[in-house]
Amino acid sequence: MDNLLSNNSFDRMLELAAYGNTLKPLKSIFGNYIFEKSLIHFPSERGTGKTYFMMQLCICVAHGSDTYCNERIELHGNTLYINCELSRDLIARRLSKLYASPPIDLTKKPFEAYIYTTRQSFASDRTYIVEKIELFKPVLVVLDNWKTAYQDIDNNKNKDATLAVLDLLNLKDKYGFALVVTDHTRKGTKLQLSDSDLQSGSGAKSDLADQDFFLRKSSQNPSFRILKRSKSRICEDARHAKLLRLNPDTLWFEVEQEEVNEMDHINGELMKGLDDEALELAKAMKEKGASLRVISDATGISKSALHRKFNK
Numbered sequence: 001m002d003n004l005l006s007n008n009s010f011d012r013m014l015e016l017a018a019y020g021n022t023l024k025p026l027k028s029i030f031g032n033y034i035f036e037k038s039l040i041h042f043p044s045e046r047g048t049g050k051t052y053f054m055m056q057l058c059i060c061v062a063h064g065s066d067t068y069c070n071e072r073i074e075l076h077g078n079t080l081y082i083n084c085e086l087s088r089d090l091i092a093r094r095l096s097k098l099y100a101s102p103p104i105d106l107t108k109k110p111f112e113a114y115i116y117t118t119r120q121s122f123a124s125d126r127t128y129i130v131e132k133i134e135l136f137k138p139v140l141v142v143l144d145n146w147k148t149a150y151q152d153i154d155n156n157k158n159k160d161a162t163l164a165v166l167d168l169l170n171l172k173d174k175y176g177f178a179l180v181v182t183d184h185t186r187k188g189t190k191l192q193l194s195d196s197d198l199q200s201g202s203g204a205k206s207d208l209a210d211q212d213f214f215l216r217k218s219s220q221n222p223s224f225r226i227l228k229r230s231k232s233r234i235c236e237d238a239r240h241a242k243l244l245r246l247n248p249d250t251l252w253f254e255v256e257q258e259e260v261n262e263m264d265h266i267n268g269e270l271m272k273g274l275d276d277e278a279l280e281l282a283k284a285m286k287e288k289g290a291s292l293r294v295i296s297d298a299t300g301i302s303k304s305a306l307h308r309k310f311n312k
Contacts, residue, residue: 060104087117114132216228
């Protein structure tokens with residue numbers, strides 16, 4: 001493992017500010033979701049298609065596409081997808097589908113999209129992976145996913161997760177690539193709005209990442225997905241979510257609507273059929289300062305439904 005203090009420095013603030021003025025703006029690899037040389041945490045529910053989503057982005061970045069899902073791509077180059085979960089044959093079947101009817105020009109191929117499949121932990125394969133990074137110099141690396149890549153640590157312990165993330169931070173700083181780490185959300189969070197706290201295991205992953213975003217299922221249509229940014233140290237916070245559709249024929253994601261209210265799609269059916277009298281009582285109690293728990297006990301409306309109603 002590289003020295004975790006390799007990026008330590010001691011500076012005068014004024015001199016560091018002057019150095020900051022010489023730095024060029026970070027280029028976007030996927031709109032305001034992924035910037036060059038940054039670490040992104042990408043926790044999502046199981047079955048949302050996050051593997052398809054990130055493989056598609058890798059293909060677009062390597063094939064010189066200017067956009068993906070209407071988000072700009074300003075930096076192109078080789079990409080490396082580290083698959084720690086699915087078999088090589090299953091990945092091959094998925095890629096054959098993606099390359100059959102892509103929405104981009106595949107004849108434009110200035111760079112390569114590489115994929116490395118392993119069932120070993122990241123620590124076990126680290127030396128080999130670093131050799132490939134040094135050889136191919138990717139601008140984007142995807143580690144899919146955290147749980148299988150770090151099968152040899154206790155993911156609920158902040159100390160173990162912190163050391164693992166610090167190692168990843170050093171790697172992306174040393175070799176200058178953007179790194180996306182896919183992850184899962186906690187069980188029982190399907191009714192909650194997107195927030196960094198939804199990620200499974202230790203919170204150190206989100207705490208140390210430069211950004212995080214989520215891909216979530218919509219209650220309105222089985223093919224719809226909600227794409228939502230949560231935390232960002234690089235750009236402004238996101239007020240809205242983007243609505244995507246997974247095309248069942250091509251398995252590529254398409255933009256259904258640029259801006260939607262996430263509350264309308266994260267189990268929005270919970271708001272249907274609520275008793276009018278109960279809602280009026282809830283509203284009156286809310287105006288008098290009652291807590292959601294007290295209102296829920298009095299009206300029989302769940303706290304999550306009340307939260308969505310009052311914030312709509």
